[in-house]
Amino acid sequence: MNSSVITVCVDAVRDEAPGIRSYVISRVDGAPLDAYEPGAHIDVTSPSGVTRQYSLCGDPDLREQHLFAVKREDASRGGSSSLHDHVEAGAHLSIGAPRSLFRLDPAASEHILIAAGIGITPLLSMAYRLVRQNASFKLHYFIRDQASAAFIPLLSQPPFAANVVFHCGVEADRVDAEVTGCLAGIAPGAHVYTCGPGAFMNRVVSVAEQHVPAESIHLERFAADLDTTTAPTLDSFDVEIASTGSRVRVGKGMSIVQALASIDIIVDTSCGEGVCGTCMVDVVDGEPEHRDHCLSKSERASGTVICCCVSRSRSPVLILDL
Numbered sequence: 544m545n546s547s548v549i550t551v552c553v554d555a556v557r558d559e560a561p562g563i564r565s566y567v568i569s570r571v572d573g574a575p576l577d578a579y580e581p582g583a584h585i586d587v588t589s590p591s592g593v594t595r596q597y598s599l600c601g602d603p604d605l606r607e608q609h610l611f612a613v614k615r616e617d618a619s620r621g622g623s624s625s626l627h628d629h630v631e632a633g634a635h636l637s638i639g640a641p642r643s644l645f646r647l648d649p650a651a652s653e654h655i656l657i658a659a660g661i662g663i664t665p666l667l668s669m670a671y672r673l674v675r676q677n678a679s680f681k682l683h684y685f686i687r688d689q690a691s692a693a694f695i696p697l698l699s700q701p702p703f704a705a706n707v708v709f710h711c712g713v714e715a716d717r718v719d720a721e722v723t724g725c726l727a728g729i730a731p732g733a734h735v736y737t738c739g740p741g742a743f744m745n746r747v748v749s750v751a752e753q754h755v756p757a758e759s760i761h762l763e764r765f766a767a768d769l770d771t772t773t774a775p776t777l778d779s780f781d782v783e784i785a786s787t788g789s790r791v792r793v794g795k796g797m798s799i800v801q802a803l804a805s806i807d808i809i810v811d812t813s814c815g816e817g818v819c820g821t822c823m824v825d826v827v828d829g830e831p832e833h834r835d836h837c838l839s840k841s842e843r844a845s846g847t848v849i850c851c852c853v854s855r856s857r858s859p860v861l862i863l864d865l
């Protein structure tokens with residue numbers, strides 16, 4: 544598990560929309576919370592003991608309190624349902640340090656944020672920062688209707704309203720056309736950021752690739768969208784520890800994290816599902832087989848970093864910077 548865990552107080556719980564609650568948190572000792580980059584997420588351990596990742600969605604320039612929002616998942620295994628059912632104002636929660644894998648690019652000439660559903664959360668914190676910077680941006684929010692979506696009143700008034708476009712009730716077969724409209728006339732050097740259900744983001748990426756280079760498209764996936772059914776290239780391979788030269792075999796059905804633990808090398812983990820990036824380790828040699836959903840395209844292509852909870856190796860030996 545992640546080692547930098549703190550206890551926070553829940554100052555307020557708000558119903559943002561049917562099935563979506565937000566939680567305002569502050570440090571128990573009154574000190575400022577960690578600074579974070581907009582788009583960052585934190586680990587939150589619910590009363591059931593389950594740890595999940597949630598995007599911070601408040602103003603990233605405020606350190607006294609942070610905000611995160613949780614959608615109750617129908618198939619909840621104790622994360623979202625426990626937070627909804629058992630956490631009220633005054634409760635204490637364990638959270639991890641903010642982690643940033645989904646960031647604004649300061650070199651972008653314009654920022655196009657495209658959210659669907661609860662995917663609004665990381666993009667909302669980005670919008671706060673972009674407003675403060677007086678940057679050129681648009682936030683496109685795809686929702687079923689205004690009654691069922693979170694943060695509508697906030698986004699409908701200054702300072703956001705002038706930069707927000709709501710797309711209500713867009714059917715799946717119309718998403719491409721609607722996203723094409725969002726990207727019509729964007730500035731050269733614009734970057735596109737998207738968060739929402741996996742199928743939605745796949746459409747956004749597909750359309751965005753016709754307008755901007757792949758490196759200018761940024762997305763954040765949820766664990767529930769991951770496809771881990773594809774068979775790995777190698778059933779087993781060796782991991783070598785660069786600092787000592789010792790090796791351990793990673794067998795079929797075993798993770799690199801588990802194999803390393805068997806020789807008393809503990810890699811911090813959180814989601815265990817390739818989403819949060821906690822278990823990233825630098826690669827010294829060998830060819831990673833990436834099975835995560837948090838590394839960027841360029842990080843994947845470089846082959847110099849790997850998420851040890853889910854990824855594997857295409858080469859018989861993978862040497863890690865441990």
Ligand code: FES
Pocket residue numbers: 811812813814815816817818819820821822823835837850851852853
């Ligand atoms: S522990 Fe979250 S990506 Fe590996």
